Amino acid sequence: MWQFRVRHHMIATMSLLFALLISLDVANARGPGLPNVMVLATGGTIAGSGASSTTVVGYTAATVGIETLLNAVPELKTVANVKGEQVFQIASENMNNDYWLKLAKRVNALLAQDDVDGIVITHGTDTIEETSYFLDLVVKSKKPVVIVGAMRPSTAISADGPINLFNAVILAGSDEAVGKGVLVALNDQINAARDVTKNNTSTADTFRTPELGFLGYMQGNKPYFYRQSTRRHTADSEFDVSKLDVLPQVDIVYGYANMNRVAIDAFVAAGAKGIVHAGVGDGSLARPAVEPALDEARKKGVVIVRSSRVGNGIVARNGEAKDDEHDFVVSDTLNPQKARILLMLALTKTTDTKEIQRMFYTY
Numbered sequence: 132m133w134q135f136r137v138r139h140h141m142i143a144t145m146s147l148l149f150a151l152l153i154s155l156d157v158a159n160a161r162g163p164g165l166p167n168v169m170v171l172a173t174g175g176t177i178a179g180s181g182a183s184s185t186t187v188v189g190y191t192a193a194t195v196g197i198e199t200l201l202n203a204v205p206e207l208k209t210v211a212n213v214k215g216e217q218v219f220q221i222a223s224e225n226m227n228n229d230y231w232l233k234l235a236k237r238v239n240a241l242l243a244q245d246d247v248d249g250i251v252i253t254h255g256t257d258t259i260e261e262t263s264y265f266l267d268l269v270v271k272s273k274k275p276v277v278i279v280g281a282m283r284p285s286t287a288i289s290a291d292g293p294i295n296l297f298n299a300v301i302l303a304g305s306d307e308a309v310g311k312g313v314l315v316a317l318n319d320q321i322n323a324a325r326d327v328t329k330n331n332t333s334t335a336d337t338f339r340t341p342e343l344g345f346l347g348y349m350q351g352n353k354p355y356f357y358r359q360s361t362r363r364h365t366a367d368s369e370f371d372v373s374k375l376d377v378l379p380q381v382d383i384v385y386g387y388a389n390m391n392r393v394a395i396d397a398f399v400a401a402g403a404k405g406i407v408h409a410g411v412g413d414g415s416l417a418r419p420a421v422e423p424a425l426d427e428a429r430k431k432g433v434v435i436v437r438s439s440r441v442g443n444g445i446v447a448r449n450g451e452a453k454d455d456e457h458d459f460v461v462s463d464t465l466n467p468q469k470a471r472i473l474l475m476l477a478l479t480k481t482t483d484t485k486e487i488q489r490m491f492y493t494y
Contacts, residue, residue: 166304175255179284223255249303263324275308392424409467438462
């Protein structure tokens, strides 16, 4: 009995020591208790420069490299083990599908590594909401991905880039952000990629989630969450771009008084596989010009999604148009630019409008 107890005690002690060694290895891999955060730079205003310290409009975007960005915020070393990589260097109005595919594949490759706990992407503000939603649908990990930018160039007196970057790194390295989907973090505010939109041309508080509200705030070097998205995203998404080199052509047609069918016909002739109609009000279709043009496009195999230029609210199926009869899809609450992204990815899997409608109610 005594020998059995000694042996049992030795086995328990060895198991405890083994567990401690594993814990030490994990701690050493993360550094001195700090998360490992990768910062991927893509350009934008946060990497911009102006002619003087008071130049906050008319500056040149995407002139500052990743190392300069990181060196400008030495405090980053106190909150994370940070590494940087320049994926590309553009003003975000020049963002396109090729850049998105390149960025998504790099993000997924990095998140698959054990020594990466989270990713921050520096980005121009003009298309942050689109890039973030694209990544929200194709990232294959629950690890945090945070997109950050700035409304003032790095050379401005009151540049907001450094504090935005500092907060984004904290957020990307936090346990609180795990599983929350792709996040957009500027001006001490945390927004969901699906819902956020740019609301002002130049002010620092431009990023908002109208009606639905922020996910949370950054305060005192810590994220505070108050809600989260109920829609599927990231690791739970059915979309996979790992083997894709191109995305289907999807275009947006904007609704307005006295609208004609010229843009619709032109996009169809140019090879569009899908068209998002940014209609007035509840996604209304002008008659007699627009509705027949969309019907003809649908009969040629083009998938039509009814969205709204309003920017808020649900586009009601069979509300302002007989969607079942026309075989159209409605965008739910997605604005036109985000509806385009979901339709592109949906078309990589199916052309069945019932299945695509399911996706719009799922994501």
